[in-house]
Amino acid sequence: MADVSLRDVKKQFGAxxxxxxxxxDVKDGExxxxxxxxxxxxxxxxxxxxxxxxxxSGALSIGGxxxxxxGPSERGxxxxxxxxxxxxxxxxxxxxxxGLKMTGHSKAMIAERTAAAAxxxxxxxxxxxxxxxxxxxxxxxxxxxxxxxxxxxxxxxxEPLSNLDAALRVQMRTELxxxxxDLKATMIxxxxxxxxxxxxxxxxxxxxxxxxxxxxxxxxxxHRPNNLFVAxxxxxxxxxxxxxxxxxxxxxxxxVSLPGATVVLDAGATTIAGGEMTFGLRPExxxxxxxxxxxxxxxVKLAEYLGSETLFFVTLADGSEMAVKADGLASQRPxxxxxxxINAKACHLFNTDGTAVINGDLTR
Amino acid sequence: xxxxxxxxxSPFVQAGYKLLLPLALFLWLLxxxxxxxTSVRPAGDLAAGNYFGIPSGFAGVENYTAxxxxxxxxxxxxxxxxxxxxxxxxxxxLSCLTGFALAVxxxxxxxxxxxxxxxxxxxxFQILMVPVRDLTLKLGLYDTTMGLVLFHVAFQTGFxxxxxxxxxxxxPFALIESARVEGVSEWRIFRYIVLPLMRPAIAALSVLxxxxxxxxxxxxxVLVQGQHAMPVTAGLNSLNGQWVAAWHLVSAxxxxxxxxxxxxxxxxxxxxxxxxxxxxTKG
Numbered sequence: 001m002a003d004v005s006l007r008d009v010k011k012q013f014g015a016x017x018x019x020x021x022x023x024x025d026v027k028d029g030e031x032x033x034x035x036x037x038x039x040x041x042x043x044x045x046x047x048x049x050x051x052x053x054x055x056x057s058g059a060l061s062i063g064g065x066x067x068x069x070x071g072p073s074e075r076g077x078x079x080x081x082x083x084x085x086x087x088x089x090x091x092x093x094x095x096x097x098x099g100l101k102m103t104g105h106s107k108a109m110i111a112e113r114t115a116a117a118a119x120x121x122x123x124x125x126x127x128x129x130x131x132x133x134x135x136x137x138x139x140x141x142x143x144x145x146x147x148x149x150x151x152x153x154x155x156x157x158x159e160p161l162s163n164l165d166a167a168l169r170v171q172m173r174t175e176l177x178x179x180x181x182d183l184k185a186t187m188i189x190x191x192x193x194x195x196x197x198x199x200x201x202x203x204x205x206x207x208x209x210x211x212x213x214x215x216x217x218x219x220x221x222x223h224r225p226n227n228l229f230v231a232x233x234x235x236x237x238x239x240x241x242x243x244x245x246x247x248x249x250x251x252x253x254x255x256v257s258l259p260g261a262t263v264v265l266d267a268g269a270t271t272i273a274g275g276e277m278t279f280g281l282r283p284e285x286x287x288x289x290x291x292x293x294x295x296x297x298x299x300v301k302l303a304e305y306l307g308s309e310t311l312f313f314v315t316l317a318d319g320s321e322m323a324v325k326a327d328g329l330a331s332q333r334p335x336x337x338x339x340x341x342i343n344a345k346a347c348h349l350f351n352t353d354g355t356a357v358i359n360g361d362l363t364r
Numbered sequence: 365x366x367x368x369x370x371x372x373x374s375p376f377v378q379a380g381y382k383l384l385l386p387l388a389l390f391l392w393l394l395x396x397x398x399x400x401x402t403s404v405r406p407a408g409d410l411a412a413g414n415y416f417g418i419p420s421g422f423a424g425v426e427n428y429t430a431x432x433x434x435x436x437x438x439x440x441x442x443x444x445x446x447x448x449x450x451x452x453x454x455x456x457x458l459s460c461l462t463g464f465a466l467a468v469x470x471x472x473x474x475x476x477x478x479x480x481x482x483x484x485x486x487x488x489f490q491i492l493m494v495p496v497r498d499l500t501l502k503l504g505l506y507d508t509t510m511g512l513v514l515f516h517v518a519f520q521t522g523f524x525x526x527x528x529x530x531x532x533x534x535x536p537f538a539l540i541e542s543a544r545v546e547g548v549s550e551w552r553i554f555r556y557i558v559l560p561l562m563r564p565a566i567a568a569l570s571v572l573x574x575x576x577x578x579x580x581x582x583x584x585x586v587l588v589q590g591q592h593a594m595p596v597t598a599g600l601n602s603l604n605g606q607w608v609a610a611w612h613l614v615s616a617x618x619x620x621x622x623x624x625x626x627x628x629x630x631x632x633x634x635x636x637x638x639x640x641x642x643x644x645t646k647g
Contacts, residue, residue: 050545051545052544073547073549078546079541079542081538081541085538085539087557089561098543098556099543099548102546102547102548102556103548146546150546
């Protein structure tokens with residue numbers, strides 16, 4: 001077990017800069033998730049930690065040892081690939097034991113560790129099968145088994161669940177979380193699915209265009225996004241953004257003029273410059289019954305009745321759009337007028353450059 | 365569905381299909397049929413000018429016995445095996461290594477090196493005739509099976525490398541990366557992961573190279589003079605008399621000489637067809 005630390009790590013492919021300087025510490029035993037849209041460099045960063053891509057500049061250490069230019073085989077990491085990368089000509093047992101066999105471990109030890117991994121992952125009845133005879137979920141478990149037997153310092157997962165169907169993905173997600181609790185190993189996990197990130201991570205690293213946007217626990221990112229990118233990326237449905245005019249009020253207040261209403265936010269110690277800013281409010285923090293510190297009128301454009309909840313897509317007085325999450329019994333139909341209640345404590349305010357000025361953290 | 369199944373086409377098209385297909389097949393096989401029929405013709409037919417007509421009698425037994433009696437065809441066939449088998453092993457083994465290196469490693473000049481292998485195939489070997497003959501003479505390999513083997517290995521490795529490199533490129537690269545992360549050495553990755561997966565390619569390439577080299581006539585006549593090293597393709601010529609062309613015997617000898625590659629093809633047919641398409645598409 002070990003911690004992983006990256007210091008100003010960069011990656012260039014010719015003139016193209018893919019990773020633009022990353023500083024990150026993953027603590028021993030932590031489940032760290034890299035999340036971001038496709039092409040943000042999260043897989044490249046993982047492959048750099050694995051040693052499959054060279055580090056152009058900067059330093060990487062695993063367990064306190066400098067690993068910047070050490071080959072992948074000597075880093076003590078195990079990696080689970082998106083495609084699973086099972087050796088098609090070997091049985092499940094041979095697949096799991098292959099790495100140990102090739103690095104000169106005794107037969108008895110290989111058998112023992114293979115059996116233990118198979119037990120942990122419920123692969124015992126499948127040990128003599130070839131990968132071609134397994135289902136997607138089973139292949140995934142074999143790939144994980146192959147990583148476990150080596151007792152690595154760090155586990156690396158590259159979008160391991162993206163090839164599975166929705167139901168299996170949810171199941172494997174909980175199995176992976178359980179595995180992390182059992183093994184207490186450092187795990188770094190790459191995904192583009194923010195639900196996976198929120199449910200599994202101790203620490204989420206949000207990446208965009210080769211840079212870290214924010215690092216924090218799932219709830220920290222949800223309640224206190226540093227910038228517009230993180231605010232928009234974390235949470236589903238997406239946070240609503242409105243361009244608004246803000247004036248500084250007395251006693252550290254920010255007066256936000258919304259279409260058809262004004263809401264006063266507590267700015268705390270932050271000084272509000274005023275002028276044009278971006279107002280952010282999550283759909284689940286808008287009250288469809290009109291309760292709150294301010295009320296605005298809107299017209300329902302589209303409604304999705306999901307049973308447990310209803311999603312309204314509404315148009316405000318000035319034509320801007322918002323999503324509202326109401327409870328499943330809300331009865332408005334498209335075309336109806338709806339009164340929305342806004343809780344001032346849940347509102348976020350962002351500067352024109354995208355940085356957060358006020359975070360409406362409801363946990364405070 | 366495209367193309368339309370023949371069962372659903374108009375009766376006219378169906379009738380045409382049934383007529384033309386056997387006809388086309390007959391035309392395609394005509395030279396082979398000609399050789400096969402000539403090989404059982406009595407010698408008198410050819411003297412009488414009956415080259416393409418109905419044979420006047422069946423002389424198959426006499427002709428085939430004569431082939432084995434009048435010429436050292438057994439020795440020629442043995443020589444052909446002595447040339448073909450080491451060439452197949454040499455060229456395929458070399459190209460497994462070169463193909464692996466070119467497909468897996470990124471290094472400067474990789475593509476240029478690969479193109480050099482491919483470009484070798486475009487050189488008409490007629491222009492190599494004189495220099496290669498001089499080279500084998502100077503190396504003391506003229507008139508030996510060894511000389512033929514070395515030349516064939518050198519000449520076939522280019523095509524084999526093209527084939528193997530593309531086949532290995534088609535394998536999922538994650539398999540190799542995964543093994544690297546597991547701490548497996550590069551040689552063992554080749555030996556235990558890539559080589560077993562290349563089996564269909566190796567089988568297909570072996571049949572192809574076996575056929576190419578077995579059927580070679582050009583180099584057999586350029587690099588060999590004596591009976592002791594003469595492969596069967598060139599050796600068949602000795603069945604002709606000094607003044608008379610014994611086409612019935614040459615045909616019978618050709619049929620005998622063609623049997624090994626045909627047998628090889630049918631034995632490996634399954635791998636051969638699978639291998640040729642396997643390199644082209646993923647999955």
